[in-house]
Amino acid sequence: MNAVKATWTNGRILPGEPVDWPDGSELVVEPVGSKIGLDEAMVPDALLADLAKRIAHAGALAEVNEKWSCPSPRTVTALARAGVTLVAGSDSHHCRNIGVYDRWVRPTASAARA
Numbered sequence: 839m840n841a842v843k844a845t846w847t848n849g850r851i852l853p854g855e856p857v858d859w860p861d862g863s864e865l866v867v868e869p870v871g872s873k874i875g876l877d878e879a880m881v882p883d884a885l886l887a888d889l890a891k892r893i894a895h896a897g898a899l900a901e902v903n904e905k906w907s908c909p910s911p912r913t914v915t916a917l918a919r920a921g922v923t924l925v926a927g928s929d930s931h932h933c934r935n936i937g938v939y940d941r942w943v944r945p946t947a948s949a950a951r952a
Contacts, residue, residue, distance in 0.1 A: 842854055846869070
């Protein structure tokens with residue numbers, strides 16, 4: 839069996855790619871933390887709003903990534919409110935996952951528009 843990356847979302851473990859493990863397979867699950875040791879929650883609201891405004895002013899785009907479930911809904915909301923154009927990314931490693939945005943991107947972007 840091969841290891842895969844997964845995300846803990848709404849009380850469920852969601853593998854980042856299809857798995858072919860038999861039912862009843864025992865798993866070892868542990869959080870890996872953020873990629874560089876920072877958490878988006880550490881960024882104060884005022885600084886996040888300022889960053890979002892600067893991104894919008896620069897005309898830059900921001901990616902909402904399906905595989906990595908990032909950025910957080912709070913950050914996506916700040917970006918959307920500032921007028922930043924959001925683009926969906928899947929970081930797919932299998933062709934069946936390209937263009938599939940139902941786990942993180944679609945719900946997060948919809949919540950940001952509300």
